[in-house]
Amino acid sequence: MTITIERPVKTEPTAATPVDAPRVVGGRTRDDVFSLVGSASGALALVWLVFNMILGWSGLLGFTIVWFVAFVVIYAAVTSWTNPRTAVVDRLAAAVVTGGAVVVGLALASTLIFTVVKGFDALTHMNFYTDDMAGVAPRDPLDQGGILHAIVGSFVMVGIATAVSLPLGVGTAIYITEVGSRGGKWVRTVIEAMIGLPDILAGLFVYVTLILALGFERSGFAAAMALAIMMTPIIARSAEVQLRVVPGGLREAGLALGATRWRTVKGIVVPTAKAGLATALILGIARAVGETAPVLITSGASTFLNTNPVSEPMNSLPLYILFAVRSGQPEYIIRGFGAAAVLLGIVLALFVMARLLTKDRMSR
Numbered sequence: 001m002t003i004t005i006e007r008p009v010k011t012e013p014t015a016a017t018p019v020d021a022p023r024v025v026g027g028r029t030r031d032d033v034f035s036l037v038g039s040a041s042g043a044l045a046l047v048w049l050v051f052n053m054i055l056g057w058s059g060l061l062g063f064t065i066v067w068f069v070a071f072v073v074i075y076a077a078v079t080s081w082t083n084p085r086t087a088v089v090d091r092l093a094a095a096v097v098t099g100g101a102v103v104v105g106l107a108l109a110s111t112l113i114f115t116v117v118k119g120f121d122a123l124t125h126m127n128f129y130t131d132d133m134a135g136v137a138p139r140d141p142l143d144q145g146g147i148l149h150a151i152v153g154s155f156v157m158v159g160i161a162t163a164v165s166l167p168l169g170v171g172t173a174i175y176i177t178e179v180g181s182r183g184g185k186w187v188r189t190v191i192e193a194m195i196g197l198p199d200i201l202a203g204l205f206v207y208v209t210l211i212l213a214l215g216f217e218r219s220g221f222a223a224a225m226a227l228a229i230m231m232t233p234i235i236a237r238s239a240e241v242q243l244r245v246v247p248g249g250l251r252e253a254g255l256a257l258g259a260t261r262w263r264t265v266k267g268i269v270v271p272t273a274k275a276g277l278a279t280a281l282i283l284g285i286a287r288a289v290g291e292t293a294p295v296l297i298t299s300g301a302s303t304f305l306n307t308n309p310v311s312e313p314m315n316s317l318p319l320y321i322l323f324a325v326r327s328g329q330p331e332y333i334i335r336g337f338g339a340a341a342v343l344l345g346i347v348l349a350l351f352v353m354a355r356l357l358t359k360d361r362m363s364r
Contacts, residue, residue: 119337160224169235203294220314226294242276
């Protein structure tokens with residue numbers, strides 16, 4: 001008996017046969033660009049006509065909000081003519097997310113530009129970086145005095161705080177991730193609670209314990225201890241996240257080779273998470289370098305350069321900015337905005353450093 005197997009005959013698609021084509025989800029077509037630009041332009045013209053000419057309202061913020069809402073509505077109507085519901089929802093979500101990112105970016109850019117412009121006259125004088133304010137009155141011209149004492153004070157305080165908080169934070173993270181047990185859960189809970197601790201409470205704690213109870217004088221060291229209390233939970237929480245990213249196979253390989261648990265942590269886990277630990281440290285420093293209340297309570301402000309952290313008050317950039325802006329004197333206010341621009345530059349440099357330290361790891 002002969003069995004015949006018929007193979008299906010392939011037919012070429014004709015003009016009457018519909019061809020299923022996958023929908024392009026990446027990139028923008030000409031229709032997408034025209035719909036986006038046309039909706040934005042139409043919404044702008046409509047809102048300008050109704051908002052300003054008919055209703056007679058004013059205000060840049062209100063105009064922008066109404067324009068964005070009108071843009072979303074018009075964009076949804078335009079895209080629904082030629083696209084399915086899924087594509088319309090996707091484009092609306094992309095428009096809303098992009099609009100939010102633009103708002104945040106504009107807010108950040110406006111803050112940076114405003115600060116630099118207000119303090120530009122002070123930033124152009126070299127004495128602003130090399131002199132202190134000893135013997136300089138708030139009304140003196142900008143070619144006298146500077147913020148050297150505040151810059152040095154900030155670096156001294158943050159340096160001492162880093163020396164205290166770094167081993168505590170990393171050690172706490174290692175205990176939570178490598179030891180675990182029931183105690184690790186309690187420690188994690190305490191760390192998360194300390195992250196939300198108000199800044200002034202850290203300053204009050206150090207003021208009561210070190211200055212009132214133990215007899216330390218108000219100094220940069222006391223301020224550094226308050227900053228260390230704030231930095232430690234941030235470093236510990238960030239370091240814990242980075243240590244958990246390390247693959248468990250590396251730990252198992254170290255233990256299989258006969259290494260102890262702590263030898264494995266020291267020689268394998270910590271070096272693998274080195275870039276992430278550096279990022280955690282920089283995040284803690286960036287938080288501490290801009291604090292005002294703890295420094296004001298534990299150290300106080302000064303107008304002279306002081307490099308001794310255990311004797312006499314020591315100023316910092318946030319304190320200098322606070323007193324300068326509240327002085328009411330135009331020249332001193334300009335100095336305050338100049339110091340704020342320098343502080344922004346320092347924080348920006350720290351975050352750029354963090355990105356550079358984690359660049360190779362992210363690319364891998």
